[in-house]
Amino acid sequence: MTYSYADLADEIPAHGIRPVWIRDSMSWDSADAELILEAASYASRPPGRALDVGTGAGRLLPTMTRLVENVVALDPDGERVAKARQTCGRTDDALIFVTADANSYVMKEPFDLVVCCHVLQHVSRRDRAVLARSLRRFTSAGGVLVMMFSSAIEERHFASSLPRGGKIESTVIDPREFDALAMQVDADAKQRLPVWHARIGDVVSLTTDAGFHVLESFEYRRFDFSLRRHEGEPAEIASASDACIIAVPAHRAA
Ligand SMILES: C[S@@+](CC[C@H](N)C(=O)[O-])C[C@H]1O[C@@H](n2cnc3c(N)ncnc32)[C@H](O)[C@@H]1O
Numbered sequence: 708m709t710y711s712y713a714d715l716a717d718e719i720p721a722h723g724i725r726p727v728w729i730r731d732s733m734s735w736d737s738a739d740a741e742l743i744l745e746a747a748s749y750a751s752r753p754p755g756r757a758l759d760v761g762t763g764a765g766r767l768l769p770t771m772t773r774l775v776e777n778v779v780a781l782d783p784d785g786e787r788v789a790k791a792r793q794t795c796g797r798t799d800d801a802l803i804f805v806t807a808d809a810n811s812y813v814m815k816e817p818f819d820l821v822v823c824c825h826v827l828q829h830v831s832r833r834d835r836a837v838l839a840r841s842l843r844r845f846t847s848a849g850g851v852l853v854m855m856f857s858s859a860i861e862e863r864h865f866a867s868s869l870p871r872g873g874k875i876e877s878t879v880i881d882p883r884e885f886d887a888l889a890m891q892v893d894a895d896a897k898q899r900l901p902v903w904h905a906r907i908g909d910v911v912s913l914t915t916d917a918g919f920h921v922l923e924s925f926e927y928r929r930f931d932f933s934l935r936r937h938e939g940e941p942a943e944i945a946s947a948s949d950a951c952i953i954a955v956p957a958h959r960a961a
Pocket residue numbers: 711712739760761762763764765766767781782783784787807808809810823824825826829830
């Protein structure tokens with residue numbers, strides 16, 4: 708079965724996002740772009756090759772192509788890849804688009820900068836560790852990984868969101884339902900976006916177990932609770948934030 712991302716038009720991140728910034732960043736787009744610039748400074752040389760894992764609509768590609776000469780952008784959803792191509796408005800050998808799942812992508816050579824922005828939270832529990840190992844395989848000896856993900860302010864939990872003509876219906880779900888949605892076991896699953904709101908420590912362990920040394924891990928964006936409640940947003944979604952991990956291959960830390 709081919710994978711298709713439930714929030715094709717990115718309605719969910721665009722909906723009512725009025726974050727309380729933890730880092731001094733201005734918008735949904737610029738925060739993640741700034742984190743990419745920060746991570747790149749940890750590569751052992753100026754990055755020459757970068758990989759955007761789960762590029763989506765290519766939101767981060769303008770930042771990445773300004774910073775790095777050769778960029779590969781991959782996503783398992785062909786429609787998302789088509790949007791990413793539009794975002795960049797160019798096709799040349801320095802920017803390559805691939806329709807593939809991270810775990811099945813066979814690269815030619817590793818990358819100095821690997822970006823995995825808001826992908827981990829949509830992957831089943833079983834595939835998380837596989838994804839982390841793929842990210843390690845993609846990262847060159849002197850390279851760096853930057854991973855952004857949904858985190859939980861209080862307890863870790865799973866949620867599912869359904870974009871409905873401008874409104875988002877969100878509910879808390881149990882781990883098994885999360886897995887079924889993430890693995891898209893049936894056609895209905897493709898309508899709803901499953902989200903894992905992780906503890907940062909869980910993602911640090913996952914990354915470390917995959918062979919990375921974590922340099923930084925922090926929460927960088929928290930949503931404005933009062934505004935979201937006012938808009939009728941369920942509390943389980945309001946009690947969410949975004950976090951980031953910057954990591955290098957473990958041997959570099961030795
Ligand atoms: C929330 S979007 C993030 C898009 C982009 N990284 C950004 O920050 O704007 C998540 C993307 O991850 C992709 N995705 C889901 N599972 C994936 C996997 N196993 N490997 C690579 N990408 C995946 C989805 O198709 C979707 O486009």
